Amino acid sequence: MRVLAEVARVWGFRLHVLVFLQILLMELAVIASGSLLFGVYGFYDSIVDAGSPGAVVVTSISLAPFASVVNVGQLRERLRSVPGVEIEERVYALVRLRNSTVILVGLGEEALKSVSSSASSARQGCLLIGEDLARELGVREGVEVLVYSPYTSLPYVLRVCGLASGWPYSWMLVSDLTTARFIRGFGSSQASVAVIRSERGAAAVLEALGSGPYGKGVGERVVLAVRSAGGNFSAKLYSAYAGEALDRLGVPVEVFQALVVAVCATLAVSALMLGGFVLAARAREFAVLRYSGVSSRSLKASLVAVLLAYAALGGVLAGLILCYAPLGLRLFGFVVRPAPSPMVLAAGVVLVWGFASAGVLGGGGV
Amino acid sequence: MAGLRCKWKLASIGLFSRVCEVTFKGRGLVGGLGEVLWMADLARIVRAWVILIGVCTRGEVLRVALLVVSLPLTLSSIYLVGSVAVTQEAATIATTTLGPAQQRPGCIWARIAYAQIGGEGLVPVYLVGNTGDFLSMYGCKAAYAVGGASGALLSVEAWKSFAGRDIRFSTPLGVYSVGVVGFVECRYLGGSFAVVNFTVGEGGLRLCPQPLTQLEVVGDLGAGFSRLMLLLALLSLLPFAVASPLAFSRAVESISREISVLRGQGLGLGELESAVFLSLASVILVSSAYGVAAGVVIAHGALWALRFFGFTVFSRPLPPPTVLAPFTMHVVITILSGFLVTRFKVGRSESAC
Numbered sequence: 001m002r003v004l005a006e007v008a009r010v011w012g013f014r015l016h017v018l019v020f021l022q023i024l025l026m027e028l029a030v031i032a033s034g035s036l037l038f039g040v041y042g043f044y045d046s047i048v049d050a051g052s053p054g055a056v057v058v059t060s061i062s063l064a065p066f067a068s069v070v071n072v073g074q075l076r077e078r079l080r081s082v083p084g085v086e087i088e089e090r091v092y093a094l095v096r097l098r099n100s101t102v103i104l105v106g107l108g109e110e111a112l113k114s115v116s117s118s119a120s121s122a123r124q125g126c127l128l129i130g131e132d133l134a135r136e137l138g139v140r141e142g143v144e145v146l147v148y149s150p151y152t153s154l155p156y157v158l159r160v161c162g163l164a165s166g167w168p169y170s171w172m173l174v175s176d177l178t179t180a181r182f183i184r185g186f187g188s189s190q191a192s193v194a195v196i197r198s199e200r201g202a203a204a205v206l207e208a209l210g211s212g213p214y215g216k217g218v219g220e221r222v223v224l225a226v227r228s229a230g231g232n233f234s235a236k237l238y239s240a241y242a243g244e245a246l247d248r249l250g251v252p253v254e255v256f257q258a259l260v261v262a263v264c265a266t267l268a269v270s271a272l273m274l275g276g277f278v279l280a281a282r283a284r285e286f287a288v289l290r291y292s293g294v295s296s297r298s299l300k301a302s303l304v305a306v307l308l309a310y311a312a313l314g315g316v317l318a319g320l321i322l323c324y325a326p327l328g329l330r331l332f333g334f335v336v337r338p339a340p341s342p343m344v345l346a347a348g349v350v351l352v353w354g355f356a357s358a359g360v361l362g363g364g365g366v
Numbered sequence: 367m368a369g370l371r372c373k374w375k376l377a378s379i380g381l382f383s384r385v386c387e388v389t390f391k392g393r394g395l396v397g398g399l400g401e402v403l404w405m406a407d408l409a410r411i412v413r414a415w416v417i418l419i420g421v422c423t424r425g426e427v428l429r430v431a432l433l434v435v436s437l438p439l440t441l442s443s444i445y446l447v448g449s450v451a452v453t454q455e456a457a458t459i460a461t462t463t464l465g466p467a468q469q470r471p472g473c474i475w476a477r478i479a480y481a482q483i484g485g486e487g488l489v490p491v492y493l494v495g496n497t498g499d500f501l502s503m504y505g506c507k508a509a510y511a512v513g514g515a516s517g518a519l520l521s522v523e524a525w526k527s528f529a530g531r532d533i534r535f536s537t538p539l540g541v542y543s544v545g546v547v548g549f550v551e552c553r554y555l556g557g558s559f560a561v562v563n564f565t566v567g568e569g570g571l572r573l574c575p576q577p578l579t580q581l582e583v584v585g586d587l588g589a590g591f592s593r594l595m596l597l598l599a600l601l602s603l604l605p606f607a608v609a610s611p612l613a614f615s616r617a618v619e620s621i622s623r624e625i626s627v628l629r630g631q632g633l634g635l636g637e638l639e640s641a642v643f644l645s646l647a648s649v650i651l652v653s654s655a656y657g658v659a660a661g662v663v664i665a666h667g668a669l670w671a672l673r674f675f676g677f678t679v680f681s682r683p684l685p686p687p688t689v690l691a692p693f694t695m696h697v698v699i700t701i702l703s704g705f706l707v708t709r710f711k712v713g714r715s716e717s718a719c
Binding site for chain 2 (some may be wrong): 022025026028030031032037040094096100101144146149150151153154155156157160182183187196249250265266267268269270271272273274276277280320329330331332
């Protein structure tokens with residue numbers, strides 16, 4: 001402890017500030033990069049907000065919910081034997097509104113009521129526009145808007161009947177299922193996604209849909225991609241929609257995750273310089289400490305401890321900045337924010353601290 | 367030993383300096399004493415610069431430059447080449463698969479209503495002044511199954527479900543019921559809809575053809591990923607730009623002995639600073655070029671690997687000048703930090719002596 005206090009004292013105020021600012025900026029870059037990449041990874045899961053844990057999201061084998069087509073009638077038939085099953089149909093489409101591509105979601109009556117308190121929300125031919133999206137596009141309640149569908153190439157005039165609030169609908173257009181179906185070009189028994197909940201849990205649903213052994217703990221997010229052609233029905237299980245999309249591209253999820261870790265680690269390499277700089281900047285003071293009987297090991301341990309404190313503090317600050325700063329990336333009108341998950345935050349702190357410590361431990365002269 | 371090495375390096379370029387001095391003396395006869403002195407200073411700087419470049423490319427400075435300049439530029443080059451590849455692929459896919467959907471000229475006035483047909487959900491009904499204009503605009507061909515052209519035409523999809531039924535719709539002008547007279551097959555339209563001849567009047571909407579909606583959506587997708595890549599490229603430069611003053615400070619310290627030898631040879635402080643800065647800047651520029659080139663090669667290797675595994679990738683992208691701003695910014699920042707470090711470090715070592 002005495003050595004730690006001595007080391008902290010000989011650093012001086014300016015070096016403390018300099019090192020902390022450097023660590024903060026490095027962590028900001030590392031954590032923002034990791035969060036953005038994982039944000040894009042979880043983009044579809046953010047859109048298809050399955051709600052309660054244990055729900056099974058059924059899609060067709062597709063690259064995106066906007067391209068998925070599920071036969072709900074066939075699903076109902078297969079799930080008849082499972083008691084207490086509730087199937088929520090959703091239709092996802094991309095549409096052009098005021099020269100922007102935005103996401104439109106068609107919901108059932110119950111879900112619509114939870115999205116908006118507007119009494120007319122469930123009316124056919126009506127649209128609810130997300131609060132944030134309305135602000136972004138300058139669309140007011142009560143106006144008629146022209147929406148172009150890339151699926152049918154038809155223009156549709158729809159009245160904006162209210163505002164949708166809450167994540168993730170505040171960045172989307174929301175309509176009833178019928179309206180969304182004719183924009184998407186679907187028949188009455190088709191949907192993009194079916195969210196299935198059962199009293200007996202996800203395992204019973206998956207068993208009925210013949211997805212094979214269920215190795216994950218019930219309660220996690222479950223995405224089931226089904227293929228149905230010519231009377232054959234097969235299903236494949238994923239833990240995220242991105243897993244399904246990557247699988248379609250022939251890339252294992254692990255490759256993507258390893259790539260993100262590699263990118264973050266490469267950025268954190270810059271912290272190597274920091275450790276070496278600290279040693280060089282206070283070489284004389286550290287030499288005096290060594291002559292006064294402090295061992296090299298305890299000196300280095302103290303330096304590493306100071307760096308850890310700054311890395312932890314920097315991580316917390318970087319997390320707060322990324323959570324509250326108005327940063328974000330627009331994908332189809334939907335904002336992907338670099339708000340870090342605890343895992344990414346911890347990884348960023350450990351990587352920057354680890355490389356800075358390696359710079360200290362690898363540097364000579366102490 | 368180090369002193370001997372430095373002396374050998376100085377001797378090795380003795381010929382170069384002599385040539386410079388003779389040249390400058392020759393010019394001095396014409397240009398005056400001031401010019402001679404200035405040119406002699408320049409010669410000394412150039413000589414020291416050449417020596418220091420030799421030192422820098424073999425030691426710590428090069429390692430630092432590779433880490434602080436080349437590595438981030440490699441990473442951001444990969445992102446930027448990826449960004450260009452995504453944009454080019456999106457454009458290529460759009461033009462090859464959706465290219466035939468050329469935009470047709472002209473817009474028409476229309477009113478859009480929704481009809482309940484047979485109690486089976488809503489179908490949009492396009493009320494247009496002239497059905498022929500609508501059909502022409504969207505590349506549709508009409509087939510009249512019943513009677514003449516004075517009724518509703520359904521799309522093929524709607525025809526399958528609602529053939530033979532009447533369409534009932536309401537507008538602010540009143541409630542109407544028309545019979546279905548045939549169906550249309552359209553090149554650019556899909557889904558269920560109906561087209562009816564109608565006097566649009568006031569309150570109509572200007573309908574312009576949007577067969578390029580799919581192109582626009584694909585373009586937006588490409589632009590979204592492009593923005594992501596650009597943001598990641600900037601983020602990958604940030605920590606290294608921040609670390610560059612520290613790194614160059616360490617690099618200049620690593621060549622402090624050579625700097626002392628040059629000072630001992632009679633080089634002025636300003637000349638020494640200039641020579642150190644020039645050699646650092648040279649190493650930074652070479653490392654930048656190396657980093658960008660490595661990034662482009664790695665990105666192309668990844669694209670080649672995709673082709674090898676059966677993905678059709680058309681583009682052979684290079685970072686275009688419009689996205690070179692991050693590179694330029696990083697190089698400028700590192701050169702600036704090199705300059706500041708040189709001013710601070712070389713001056714300080716002099717005062718310490």
